[in-house]
Amino acid sequence: MAEFSAHTVKSFDEDIAQLRAVITRMGGLCESQIADAVDALVSRNVEAAAVVVENDKRLDALEAEAEALAVRIIALRAPLADDLREIVAALKIAGVMERIGDYAKNIAKRASVVALSQPVGPAVIIPEMARAVISIIRDTLDAFVDRDAAKANAILSRDQQVDEFYNSLFRSLLTFMMENPHYITPSTHLLFVAKNLERIGDHATSVAEMIYFTATGQRPAERPKNDFTATIYAPQ
């Protein structure tokens, strides 16, 4: 864990602490947005889905706040070394978190359409997949709060697990659609929900990479990927 002693100028530390607090809040909000979106999807709760869509604005506002803070720190403090890496990473992480929020919002929007049709069998994997994604975000935030390169590094391989969920769901939904053509609408939406979760996993992992870089000044080794859906072909 990186040792951080105080700056001679105290307000510099306060600025950084404030920026880090915004990022942490964004991360927490991302977790709850994904959980709530998937809950709304599974429980077919259109009202709850609407709340998720509405809450996304909070993430957008936090991103703007993080950006303004980071720009201010760069302009006023001219940060260097680990400070510089931290501010630049915070700026990027805020952008990624906002993006993650958009995926969660998109899942919530699809929940209201999916609620119109009969349940689709393979969808039972989605809450599992969401839990895997949320745990990656939670551990990434822990690594961020502790500035812990080892924790961040341990997260990098976990995206494969999400990719495996996605591969499996992709195959079962394809098969399901072939057997039940009148389920194509909800199945396609669920496919996009799965794709969104897969993207979130990927983004969360890239945040872990940024945290690793901030803490060490080195880029982590190339991380393994396991999403093969781009080459899956289902014979007629």
Add this chain to the structure above:
Amino acid sequence: MNPNPAPNPAIGHNIVPKMTARDVNVFYGQKQAIKNVSIDVSSEHVTAFIGPSGCGKSTFLRCLNRMNDTVDGARVEGRIELDSQDIYAPAMDVVQLRARVGMVFQKPNPFPKSIYENVAYGPRIHGLARAKADMDNIVESALRRAGLWDEVKDRLAESGTAMSGGQQQRLCIARAIAVDPEVILMDEPCSALDPIATARIEELIDELRGRYAIVIVTHNMQQAARVSQKTAFFHLGTLVEYDDTSAIFTNPKATRTKDYITGRYG
């Protein structure tokens, strides 16, 4: 031959250093100001010396052209070479050395003479010009290289001390380069200048790079980051870290360097 092969290859293995310092210790009376500093300086790069006040960076800079000789009680140990020649050897002509290793100080210090005479003084005492026309050429070329010619060409007879601070400092740089040195040492050359004059000097340093080995002592971290390619961090008389400037300012190896450049020191 150098008795101690480079322990400090931060300038790159394939680059021949212009100046080489090995195990340099400097004492002011009983007090040791520099402890075992070894460093190579090349003509390819601008080298910045940074560190808190009293860390020894200016003391060390002044060793490179024996300016410490004039300080009572100052004693320099170790070996400093210019093109593999020991500059502290008894046979070394100090006046000649200071022509080869020029210096620009914190406060602009033009002679109370005309702009022309300020630049012509060095070449004259070193016998670099035979005729008036030769001297005119030397003065013009030095003022051009210092980025001052267009501003002063019509008032060369005016006093150097009547110019603005930034112009005076560029005049001092012109004076230093008029004797065609190989190394230019700059001791906080911009600390008394406004941002525009500072930017001009920084631009000038960039233009002079490659032609001269330039070593600059600065308290301005951003300036060191902007003008230099190699940075040496001094602390309590020791050389803590010497590396590419980009590495020092984005990912320093030593905690002391990091604490200093990020504003956590003292």
